[in-house]
Amino acid sequence: MEKENVYYATGKRKTAIARTWLTPGKGEIIINNRPMEKYFSLESAKLILTQPLVLTNNLESYDIKVKVIGGGTSGQVGAIRHGITKALIQIDPDLRQSLKRAGFVKRDPRVKERKKYGQKGARARFQFSKR
Structure with missing residues (x-):
């Protein structure tokens, strides 16, 4: 891969962090070394x-390669969408x-509220x- 044709961005949502790389290609999306269809079974996740x-x-x-860690399905999908958006803006x-x-550019700041003592x-x- 040539460095000038690779666009990198980091997306975040809840506790998930997605590192995304966009390269010119034919639309293949690979998440954690698996095709998108195998990684996310929900159709709504693929749409988002x-x-x-x-x-x-x-x-x-563009071909998209993603390494995502942390969070659940919803958080990971949101983090990947945020990373793809940031990379597209670079392009x-x-x-x-x-x-x-x-509404894709701004990071969704909502996170789980912590448990308080005595409660x-x-x-x-x-x-x-x-x-």
């Missing part, structure tokens, strides 16, 4: 993952406006007993 490519008409223009800065309007969970309390 390809949203930035469909929006910019680049679905069959063509003019795409930023349409990707930003769709059952983040917000849940132990049941109060009068006697």
Whole structure:
């Protein structure tokens, strides 16, 4: 691979981190050395993952290689989508406006709230007993 034709970006969502590499190709998506269809069984996950490519008409223009760690399915899909979006902006800065309007550029800051001491969970309390 030539360095000038490889675009790298890191995407994050919840506790998942996705390192994405885009190279000119025919639209192959490899996640953790497995095809996308084998890695994500949910059809909705595949749709979310390809949203930035469909929006910019680049679905069959680039081969995508992803290394993703942490989180669950939802977090990993969001992290990969974020990484693909950032890499597409590196390739063509003019795409930023349409990707930003769709809400793909900004990292989703929502994470699980921590459990507090003296409580059952983040917000849940132990049941109060009068006697």
